[in-house]
Amino acid sequence: MRSSVPGQDATADRIAAMPVDGAALISIVRDLTAIGSSPLGFRTAGTAEDRATAEYVAGQFRAAGLVDVAIEDCAVDSWRFLGADVCFGSEPARTRLPASSFGGVPGTTPQGLHAPLVDVGPARLTDLDRVSESGGLRGAIALLDWQDPLLHPSVIVLELQARGVAGLIVNCPRGGPWYQGLDAVGAFDGHWPAGAPPMVMISAESAALLRDRAPAVVTLRLEVELRPDGVGSNVVGYLPAGRPGARPGDPHGSDASDASDASDASDGSEALDERDALGRGPIVVGAHSDAWFRGAFDNASGVAVLIGMARAMVHASAQETAQETGQETAQGTGQGSGGSRGAACVPPRHRICFTTRTAEEWGLIDSPYDWCIGAWRQVSQTHPEWRTEAAFALCVEASGHRALRAVVEAPPELESWSHAICVRAEAAGWTPNGWRVSAPVAGTEQWPYLIAGVPGIASYAWETEFGRTDYHTQRDDLALLDPALLEAQVRLNLLMVLEADRDPASTLNLSARTAAWQLAAERFAHPSLAEAAAGLTRISPAGSRAAFAVLGPAIFALDAHDECAEPFAQHAADLDRVDQVIVEIRSGRTGLAADLLQQVGHNHFGLFLTEDSLRRWNARLAPDRLRRSWAADSHVTVGPVLNEQVRSLRAHSAGASVDLVALLDRLAELRAELVTGLTGRLDELAAALTRALEVATAAMRGATEPAAINPAAANPAETGTEF
DSSP states (O other): OOOSOTTSOHHHHHHHTSOOOHHHHHHHHHHHHTOOSBTTBOBOTTSHHHHHHHHHHHHHHHHHTOEEEEEEEEEEEEEEEEEEEEEESOTTSOEEEEOBOOBTOOOOOTTOEEEEEEEEETOOHHHHHHHHHTTOOTTOEEEEEOOOTTSOHHHHHHHHHHTTOOEEEEEOOTTSSSOOSTTOOBOOBOOOOTTOOOEEEOOHHHHHHHHHHOOSEEEEEEEEEEEEEEEEEEEEEEEOOOOTTOOOOOTTTOOOOOGGGGGGOOTTHHHHHHHHHTTOSOEEEEEEOOBSSSOIIIIIHHHHHHHHHHHHHHHHHHHHHHHHHTOOOOSOOSSTTOOOOOOOOOOOSSOEEEEEESOSSOOOTTOSOOSSHHHHHIIIIISTTHHHHOOEEEEEOSOOBSSOOEEEEOOHHHHHHHHHHHHHHHHTTOOTTOEEEEOOOTTSTHHHHHHTTOOEEEEEEOOHHHHHHTTTBTTOSGGGBOHHHHHHHHHHHHHHHHHHHHOGGGGOOTTTTHHHHHHHHHHTTOHHHHHHHHHGGGOOHHHHHHHHHHHHHHHOEEOTTSOEEOTTHHHHHHHHHHHHHHHHHHTTOHHHHHHHHTTSTTGGGGGTOOHHHHHHHHHTTSHHHHTTSGGGGTTOOOOOOOHHHHHHHHHHHTTOOOOHHHHHHHHHHHHHHHHHHHHHHHHHHHHHHHHHHHHHHHHHTTOOOGGGOOGGGTOGGGGTOOO
């Protein structure tokens, strides 16, 4: 799978010579998928299966030759799936529909919940009011169509809970956002509110059968073990750093192994290597080990790729050391037919931490932000020093799919570097299905590292269509994987790690957002932000890592749809919409004004939640609730509840008499609140950029040790404060 001309890319040549065996990687996936709490699989945080997975990985790390291998406990909530179904009818003609559920959803008794079935469709308020008029929902089991990717069942259940529903059956009908594969049942992190009823997920085909048969009564059974305050299992293993003093080579992989390199180190690299000798400042390469169902692709494949990377780097480093000392290296690494291919790879300048992490899929009861808990615990509690000392983090996700492109998710600061890496990987033949670089998402373990101030990227294979079909279903099995593509993903990831190890400062472009921040400063008349943003252009590579430790907690935020955004973006978008609403009302277009107002904050939930239920949703975003997870550091914005105003505008559009003057007064108050919030976010961003420049300047002068950097000093969100 090597297509570039040997000698043109020395780093790629070294990687091509490393032993990687696709069949051995498949074997690892097969071993992991055999671990499960139910006939459907499931390796979830804080369970016996979680521990068994960790012990397997630790054994693989030791066999690969990593040192200081350890299973590190982390606090998680535990949800262990044992089985689920929906039944109706009497024996011998009783029908059983297979089901799954979402992390954190409470179970039923072993006998199940026996209750009337009520079809609520997508569960708009108009649907629920209609059902209430014809008999009501109290004590019933509701059949729900999940049609909108922005409207998780955990939102709708707030309204169903308020109306007394006893249980919930969810499906994604044809055309829905997920689980469109044939007979697919799905799982997800639950976000499940405390006190909400049990819920199971069935396939679209099962839902169609249920509607066709229309039984008056059904039995919903969900057998789970749900426990707070559990113990999850992260695993670490280390590849030691090589010779101190080896300087970075040229950007295209010139050999850094020459002895003369040691005397040419500059820009603080001597201090960096000294820290490496003390075992500090690692590059962190991680993959999550928990899974819904068998999870062959998501994410046993990522764990296999991680282990394959460790094996290859250990072998190559040992061979290089043996060549330098005149010794011969034994051939083969226990990887089947992989064997040695004469690699001549420089041992890494940084200590490399290979790690698997639990609770990526789910790990926290009663939280809208219940995923990536293991990685968050790792970087914030187990290894808080990594926030300032880790040179780079690579998140390895689902890999080796037969039909999907490689995707590298990089923030703007690492986008150009990531693009250059992918171009080189393509030339080497390591992206046969194609590739793309895209923006980060909060759904991978890259996110808790970024908001902790650690620069890094996520690497995996993905297409939107896969997300709609087999993702998080029982169809995620070994048949999806191609050994050759797993091998290619190992080599692509090795290229990233070796280049980041060779010259970590080259990964970062801290001025990538300068133009956007200056435009925002001009638009919102904020000169201190413009000045602070311009200051970032003065940071040299020697100060970039220190600056990112301050910037990370300040510049990565989530909007009302949980998409990655600037920390002021939600306030700015809501302010724009409110201004448009005011214009439309004054122009007499109150129907359009209602549509626009429903786009402010979380008010798109207003078609499904009453005012009381929407307030319950907002209460879940309170600062004390967000501090239970990484969401406290993600600048989540709590928006206004505007059900009454939207309802008034719709009534006026339909011909009713409405006091528009009073409504405009309320919108003026809301606008002032948004301006205050926006100004606060801009002030905080400007302060963080200023602090980043100060820290970077000190680092460039050689006056700052990483442990002295305190990102929280410039970023109140670092300590969990909600703005």
